[in-house]
Amino acid sequence: MKRTLITLKDLSIRADGRTILEHVNATVSEGEIVTIVGPNGSGKSTLLRAMIGAALPAHGTVKQAKNLRIGYVPQKLALDAALPMTVQxxxxxxxxxxxxxAITALDHAGVPDLRNRQMTKLSGGQFQRVLLARALLEKPQLLLLDEATQGLDQPGAAAFYQRIEQVRHDLGCAIVMVSHDLHVVMAASDRVLCLNGHICCEGSPRSVADAPEYRALFGSGTKGTMALYQHQHSHSHDHDHGSTLSQEKAD
Amino acid sequence: MLDDFMVRAALAGVGVAIAAAPLGCFVVWRRMAYLGEATAHASVLGIALALAFSLPILPAIIVAALTMGLTVTLLRGKGFAMDTLLGVIAHTALAAGLVSVALLSDVRLDLDAFLFGDILAVAKTDLVTIWVGGALILAVMVQRWSALLVSTLNPDLAYASGIDPKREELWLTLAMALAVAVAIKVVGILLIAALLVIPAAAARSLVRTPEAMAVCAAILGSLAALGGLAGAYMADTPAGPSIVCAAALVFLVTGVSGPYLYRN
Incomplete structure (x- = not known):
């Protein structure tokens, strides 16, 4: 039986008089990769923030395992230019x-030689990898990634997820990620939570993709995404990843 | 040696500059210049309170400054338009304080000394206040340094590392209240915020790490204090404002030359 790292029990979160999450029950266990998908404003980031204790529940509880080491990669980190900060x-x-x-961590994250650079001078991709390197240095049992590939191009995002896969292999840590890159994410996860203020459906990537609640949110195009992904798996042709239109054609 | 008023003034100026440096860095990084202003202005209310109830002035100043700091810190999280709100609060505190002091007209008080500082009249007991208070501020900053840095970078990163950024903010508020009490004698209520912000801003272009910025701000602040005092002595100008002018001059020099000296 794998240890449970985080337990959310009947969690509701409000902000500015608005209910963002309602009656969310979820657990994350050792070593599993859980992906949270959902439309904009569905509370995905809030759910991650609740897990680290940054968003306080209006109702329900968040329970972390004792002495849980968390690595967190935020959606974006705006570094004030007034704050001098080297990567080291x-x-x-x-x-x-x-x-x-530090050198080893940067090497692993695929960005050696950045150690003495200023954080504000990094490119988007370099910055994201440094954030990951920092999260990994805490030797996390649980790694939380919030839209970690935002601002990366497709090859960059693909490389990033490959790196994540490697990290799980090396560290054996559980990973919870929020992502828009549906096709990449669905393939890499053990479990998918489909969120829209509450948990609409959850389960294996395939079962979620087939669920009517999921399709109601993302349309049939995402079914195409799955098909596209499976197709992509056996070939390595060029695809127009960004366009839903071509994904629908592939369906 | 301490019998010479210029020596006492120099020791007071350098003491305040060193204590203010790391705190001033956070004021710059977290964009809380106005919070410093509001906290300082609240001390006039503290003085009025002390006069009205015959309390010792120093604790009254600390309490008033701390109350203001906590109020502002609490309001910050509630989604108000802070810029406007702080503008209202800071100046109201100053004006209300001045009016209250005037109403207590039977008391003779040299308010100018509080508003503009009176560094040339620093006594040995003031020196003790400044250096003990300064040491307390430094102790808080050193103790909370890493946690404060992470909280400043990103509150969520702090939470993930088991740090409560709200608690860290309270430490900063406490340090700020102490700094006001310590710096009043040197530059006066109206210019305390300047002493926090300007040396830190001047240090920015010369350094590559947060720690270096704090040390550099302490050095530049001390230079400004000594230079300002010397200038005031020679030109017979008010000492507190002269120190701030000297700091501004340092800011100009490093601001212009810094990017050429160091390419970060």
Whole structure:
């Protein structure tokens, strides 16, 4: 029996008089990859923030396993130009890491040689990888990724997810991610939560993609996404990943 | 040596500059310049309160500043238009304080000394206040440094690491109230915020890490304090404003030359 890392029980969250999440029950267990999908404003980020204790429940509870080490990669991190920060210093927050550990972490994240650069001078992709490197330095049992590939191009995103897969393999940590890249994500996850203020449906990627609630939210085009993905799996032709239209054609 | 008023003034100026440096960095990073202003202005209310009830002035100032800091910190999270609100609160506190002091007209009080500082009249007891208060501020900043940095970068990153950014913010508020009490004698209520912001801003273009910025701000602030004092002595100008002018000059020099000296 795998250990449960986080338990959400009948969780409701309100902000500014608006209900963002309602009656959410979910658990995350050791080593599994859970993906949260849902339309804009469906409470995906809030759910992650509730898991780390940043969003307070109006009702219900969030329970973390004892001494749970969490690595968190936020959706975006706006670094104020007034704050000087080298990559090495950033990796040492809040706990100091040795130069050797920092070099190894950056190597693993695929961005060696950045150690002495200023954070504000990094490109979007480099920044995202440094964030990941920092999260991994905490040796997390649970890695939370909030739209971690935002701002990356398709090859960049694909490389990022490959790296995530490798991380799970190496560290054996559980991963909870929010993503828009439906086809990539669906393929990589053990379990999918489909969210729209509440949990509409959940289960294996295939069963969720077939669920009427999911299709009501994303339309039949996403069924096409699955098909596209499966198609993509055996071939490596060029695809127009961004366009729903071509995905529907592929359906 | 401490019998020379210029030596006492120099020690007071340097003490405040060092204590204000790391705090000033956070004021710059977190864009809380106005919070510093509001906290400082609230101390006039503290002075009025002390006069009305014959309380010792220093604790009254700390309490008033702390109350203001906590009020503002609480309001910050509630989605108000903070810029406007702080503008209202800061100046109301100052005006209400000045009116209250005037109403207590039977008391003779040199309000100018509080508003503009009176560094040349720093006594040995004031020096003790400044250096003990300064040491307390530094102790808080050193102790909370990492947690405060993470909270400043991104509150959610802090939560994920088991740090409560709201609690860290309270430490900052406390340090700010202490800084006001410590700095009043040196630059006065009206210019305290300047002493927090300007050395930190001047240090920015010269450094690559947060720690270096704090150290650099302390050095530049001390230089400004000594330079301002020397200038005031020679030109017979008010000492507090002269110190702030010297800091502004340092800011100009590093701001213009910094990007050429160091390419970060």
């Amino acid at each position: 210093r950033f990796l040492s927050l809040p706990r100091r890491v040795s130069a050797r550990d």
